[in-house]
Amino acid sequence: MAENLLFLTELMGMKVFDLKGRKIGRLRDACLVPRVDPVRVDRYLVGGELTWWTVRFDQVATISLDGIFLRDEQLIPYHEDEFMLRMVRDLLDQQIIDIHGRKVVRVNDVTLERRHEDGHDQLWVLEVDVGVRSIFRRLCQGIVPPKLVRRAMMRIPPNSIRWEFCNIVEPDPQRRLRLNIDMRALEDMHPADLADIVEELSHEDREAVFEAIDSEVAAETLSEVEDPRTQVSILESLEADRAADIVEEMAPDEAADVLAEMEESKSEAILEEMEAEPKTEVEELLEFDEKSAGGMMTSEFVSVPDTATAADAMAAIRLNVDAVDTLTTLFLVDAAGRLTGVLPIGRLVLADPATPLRVLAGDDDTVSVKVSERRDRVTEVVDKYNLMALPVVSDAGILLGAITADDIISVLRQE
């Protein structure tokens, strides 16, 4: 064990001595002030006989297992300070998000590094400890001498998370601001991983995450949350306008699915706040029975006139940049909007720009389903014809939407 490391458990209850070497109290907590420095311990809280004192980091001379020795005795009594992150109170035993390991963990201990700078000892937060070694340390704290604990614990493999990968979840937005907690690091995670994490959090922590992250990421994450009940409770916990921002970013079919599960007054409040265009799309989808093709389809698809050429089709795709990530199939329609053909994107890539789309699509029968078709029949059709996207048409043959393979997978998994 490197000599310059110190654990929060060892720090807790450590004796604090004044200039003349008299004991003035024991250490109760160590605080970061993230707005000043997110890593360096800024204040030490010392429990004296009558009151708690606040010790600034530059008032400390040395810190070791023998105790904390001050170099300045001008201490001020402790008072609650909203800008302080008290490690014992706010971090120890609480759940945080391990961004690197993509999971929720519970903090057992904190590893601090002692640096001698500007002529005095300072502590810097290095890692948050989880796992058996830190549990062992906590259990022994105050009962077994620290030096013995340090030797014994070497047999247990360590399990720690670097401080920069730790994301604290704070439900109160004011305090989040004061403690400089942002959730931007969460936005870099894959939405599916973030959804798994969110599902493990408590109600208010969930709400905090969805309030704080970018609405596009929030929308993707919400789509990845598996249990519809959880999706609903997340949306219901948010303010209607925030919920609307998120719903707008979701695929219309998924948005409609979630809203359909909600109480009508709540879902109406959200729809009220939405922008006109996504709102009408979602509202149209809400009209359909959940268990029919209409309830499964999305209204986000790319259709082109069947009289167009490959070059026109490429242009149409360029206009729908948002859809590109999941786009597999183009739909051909006649002047009245009736479905006349289906064209896999792959064929377009190989085609000469001047080729008419009708030729590219070939003479194969176009497989489609009516909007009222039952759900199990839809999955059957997709399976039978090995489709990536299945067009959904009205009774008159007008193209209304599409059901994609990932929708089918979700349906099958839920059954």
Place this chain on the structure above:
Amino acid sequence: MRLVERLPRPLLIFFSVIGPGFVTAMVDNDAGGIFTYSQAGAMFGYVMLWTLAPIALLLVVTQEMNARMGAVTGKGLSDLIREEFGLRTTFVVMLLLVIGNFTNVIAEFAGVASALELFHVSRYVSVPLAALAVWFLVVKGTYASVEKIFLGACVVYIAYIAAAVMISPDWEASALASVYPVIHWDTAYLTLLVGLVGTSIAPWMQFYLQAAVVEKGITVKDYKESRIEVIVGCVVMVVVAFFIIVACAAAIWKHGPREIGDAAEAAKALKPFGAYAYLLFSAGLLNASLFAASILPLSTAYSVCEGLGFESGVNKRFREAPIFYWLYTGLIVVGAAVVLLPNFPLIKMILFSQVVNGVLLPIILVFMIKLVNKTDIMGEWTNPRFYNVIAWIAVVVLAGLTMVLMSLTVRDMFFAV
């Protein structure tokens, strides 16, 4: 499906939240519970029936607090204890919980063994098979299908009601005894009294129920229905207990009060009243044991891992959550193996488990009352004052009773012939 959709909304919500409170209450009538109720009926006839109403009240009060905490916070009981009372307290509580639950698991496998021995199946066949089945059921099945199996299994408890009716007991006497408290100041009666309360209100239930409420995603919004469900569950549990006592009173006590060795003996005593009563009672015992054996190890592993911050969950792979799986598997394997050991002091072990659970229960209740009254956790959902009064009375009564039980047990363990 259509029929369900046409039900009025409150009822619909009730059916959609049915589960946690109900399952907990059903599992509460496990092998140990059936044995104790049978014993009460066999030794004292209808006399002890009056205890069931107060037991139901205590059960509702404690279970309701758990359901409320789960719905409001979205956190398990061990999570909350850890966050508010620190690691060391949590560790001690978890240690006691593991010991208490482990001995409960042993009792469940012993229940499986004796229930199937009535059908002439050797315990060396039935117990390993049951252990394997339980392990696979949870580890390999998805949670949803597992819960459906559990809920379906609850129906088997009707077996006890049917068994009791077939014996045609003295309904008038049992109705009277249900409302007329009688206390005999002798050790046998007092031990059984404490035993009745102890098997009905056990520490594992508090952890299991709250975790299940959270797992089910129940929030404050559906809490009203959830509370109804908890109450209904407790009432049904007590009704089942009532019929077990009545059945044993009519079948055994009426022909001369005597002590029975295990629940299977109670089943045997029903034989003269027809093959069906006997079969039903045994089937009920088998189901109760299997049911509790599937839930207890899982619930223990969840609580411990959550409290101590290890990864947990049957949707995780073994490598991701090793401690969870080791604990879960260990409880089942060792619990089942112990039953197969010749000359294993099973009764002493079960008595010991009652002591551990007895120590743990008041501690957990005190933690629960403290937690449920914290506004920073519960917001507006803290206990009303009268509720706290009832809760504290419950703690004092339970602590007092378990104190009595402990001293009796310790005396039996060390000074009995």
